[in-house]
Amino acid sequence: MARWQSGSRERLAASALRLFASQGFESTTVAEIAADAGLTERTFFRYYADKPEVLFAGQDEFEGLFLDGVEESTSTQPMELMASALDHAAAFFADERRAWSRSRQVVVTGNVALQERELHKMSGLASSLTSAFAERDIDPNIAALAAEATVSVFRRSFAAWIAAGESRPFADIQRGVLSQLQALLAPS
């Protein structure tokens, strides 16, 4: 994803998203994106392997933040590791990114192949978190449940963060959603 400076990479990302939104993801060519950004196709491919990559770049960094959160906690309690992973990941979703994320979501939701890739990305995140939790001597089944719960809290928080009119910071929303999940599952 764009890094909010005005380099070629960011101009390409902004042009791509504008074109995807106005004329559709499928109908937009790399040539049009490059032209809109005042750059060449060759430059486009220096930054992005293909057209969908504009929407999915930054995935390693995104996943890395969750894993850093696990890494930097000394706890062996799944709940504390989950909370640490979520708190670290929130850094990816600065307020300056919110407008981009809103537009990106509209494009992804409108295209089945992009939806599948998004599902795949979340599934990959759950697998990575399962491994990270299991390395803390957490039972593999519990690790997988904790990883899926982490991804679920993240996804619900993301949906809330990009909702129209929402202005709370990502981290605050996420702590609220984690509490909601805890309350929901509290034994009666």
Next chain:
Amino acid sequence: MARWQSGSRERLAASALRLFASQGFESTTVAEIAADAGLTERTFFRYYADKPEVLFAGQDEFEGLFLDGVEESTSTQPMELMASALDHAAAFFADERRAWSRSRQVVVTGNVALQERELHKMSGLASSLTSAFAERDIDPNIAALAAEATVSVFRRSFAAWIAAGESRPFADIQRGVLSQLQALLAPS
């Protein structure tokens, strides 16, 4: 999925799974499946729209069981609705199905397109459950969290149920996994 009688449908499913396992999903043709079952291709297509359908047939019934579970509970508590949905769905996974499910899982895990379809199936289930919970006047965010937790408990239970040497009934495993998730998220 097969219904464990010895009709054409079941013979086709058994032949397909055997061939997928021995020579790979991609390398197996519908003609080979039909021949192995002693039937014609025409008969195959009377039961299944295409080759992957052998592995994904029964999906409506599967999803319907979860939704019946919500329907048949009079509760407005998300936890009780979740438990009811899970208990109903367990009926789909009778012990006679375990061997089929184990073989099917090996085939699905070995093919990226089938994995994506499986993810998509689970995502569709989560959406349906979100709607069903929301119809009980549960807040939409809570409904979505509850739906994703339900799917997560189901998926972990399924993984345990098909593990080598596991012989406990599906419903028992699932109640255990739901309790594990509750314990995991219990506020400290």
